[in-house]
Amino acid sequence: MRSPLAGITVLALEQAISAPLCTRHLADLGARVIKVENPGVGDSARHYDGVVCGMAAHFVWLNHGKESVELSLTDTGDREVFDRLLERADVFVSNLAPGALGRLGLAPSDVAGRNPRLIVVDISGYGVGGPLDHKRAYDLLVQSEGGACAITGTPGHPAKGGVPVADVGTALYAYSAVLAALYDRERTGCGTVIPVAMLDVVAETMGFALNTVVHGGPEPEPVGMGSPMVAPYGAYPTADSQTVVLGTTSDREWQRLAGNLLRDSDLAADPRYSRNADRVAHRAELDEIVGRWCAGRDLAEIQRLADEAGIGNARLNSVTELAGHPQLAQRGRWREVDSPVGKVPALRPPALGRDWTLPDGRVPALGEHTDAIRREVRDQI
């Protein structure tokens, strides 16, 4: 058993979601992550709410396994501590507001120039150049600018994806780029600078929709719980007041749904519905047929019959139902991490090698490691 990133040090000037999730996953792999926070205030996510016994839900999610050091980068003494940490770091991750790094004398190129082995990750909303590079970039804003909201919700009522895809996607692209750079450095001895713009991340995840319009296809419409590409597909209330999600992804599956699940041979044979394009055109009436069938049965029966017929199906779960989901519990996905308010539950990271050790982690109090890190830096001068 081993931690892949044991011995690697990450210095983070980070706030909110994107950079903190990136560095949390680096900590999950055994890296030492030093989170630099403004004295007395810290990461803004510390103050979003107090739902976890006084700590914020976001902060607890994103920061276990890190060390917190309070440093004012405009104070000469603190800045020297920071510069020493930067000299010895392998990775420097930041997601400050546009221009903030430059004002601190920490522009990515300058920082990289001082230490050719350093891997510098520069997260921004819109990158450098272009009409928007000065703009603030929160998840909802970039989801809107990036077209993601326009394909979510229902026609005329766009919606933000509940999962913060701009932030989470940016975190994961930054995280993977750091790992690629560490691998590259093993072979070349060289670090690099990695710019990651949230808009570019959202655009990448929109690849299907972009290819459609770029090649003259129709502007994709949001279709609620359905699929823009196939029908019938959707969420249907059941007799026991639950909601089942099911449908067909191919003509073959339609035959199984109509013939084997709904047991309606006339429907299965109806030439009006044999091809997916035709079913999409008759989406509403097919939804009604499937909906009527589901409304007469309990969820468990529907799911059993759908499994038997080879039709993909799921339950529309609330967050509370996800929290208690047997598929997470029975597979040991939950663990506990320490925090200033005691042990709190946390999910194991989604992708670990089976012989990698997951560090215990702890959510740090603001400045919890300031004294130790100051001492450490002093001892090394």
Next chain:
Amino acid sequence: MRSPLAGITVLALEQAISAPLCTRHLADLGARVIKVENPGVGDSARHYDGVVCGMAAHFVWLNHGKESVELSLTDTGDREVFDRLLERADVFVSNLAPGALGRLGLAPSDVAGRNPRLIVVDISGYGVGGPLDHKRAYDLLVQSEGGACAITGTPGHPAKGGVPVADVGTALYAYSAVLAALYDRERTGCGTVIPVAMLDVVAETMGFALNTVVHGGPEPEPVGMGSPMVAPYGAYPTADSQTVVLGTTSDREWQRLAGNLLRDSDLAADPRYSRNADRVAHRAELDEIVGRWCAGRDLAEIQRLADEAGIGNARLNSVTELAGHPQLAQRGRWREVDSPVGKVPALRPPALGRDWTLPDGRVPALGEHTDAIRREVRDQI
């Protein structure tokens, strides 16, 4: 200039989105990706539509830079070719239906046992064990099961996030885990097995909402284009028939929005709205005030004033508007890749080191590399 994964070979038994996006990004870093496809049929995503001059929008998005080899794994001769490829691969990625790998004698543990340097990525919907491990898992199904739809849309009208977060998130966790494993292998000489379950990925991205309910907070509701945590925040029609997205994320920003942007000193001073929790409770009336102000002005003026007031803002873009977005064009985010139907536009990957070379890429026709790969394997026997 260099490609970090030059010299690395990835063998992929993949379909649809999650594994193909993972391996496309490995190809973006210079790895050789050999995509094994069923003879005459191939990746199901080849047949989703024909919008890209006869090729499918999804397939073109997810598969440039790969080699396609048609092999029937139940045919003895083809299987020998596959086994030779597997012997020499560094990484093996698959996302077949539950049980399919085992039926092919390719269960992850068996494959890893034959080659201790191999990195094996096993993508599934629900992992091994638990009540759901046999179930089909499409993006919409796992978004539903994972609670993501319940926090998207509007109250009483849940919606699927338009971005396929279950698939894309799984791709990125698989991708980053491969990179971590390659780094680890440089130092230990050992590969590993990496299981990645889509449900676990969605659950990780739900961290904020999960922490809220686990600690007794309220079940999060979908709030359309708003935010569950702050108010006012949302999408507002403008005088020139566009939609602006803006709002406040803190009490300080509220003061700027009310005082500097709306120039309403009474509103800024109103004690009913001074704290975020109070503003959330008065969400509807604040939305009306902001909406009325926006309705009287053109988008460009609103955005200029909001920038000056330090209030984050964005345009609600359609997919077509994203495709033509000057922020992508002016920063050189588009390039062309080759394909069987000629050059097609593609976005540069969101996160590359500035001194890494991006390979040209090409979308492979089904079996385009079959002969060359058969020859290559024969020559090495």
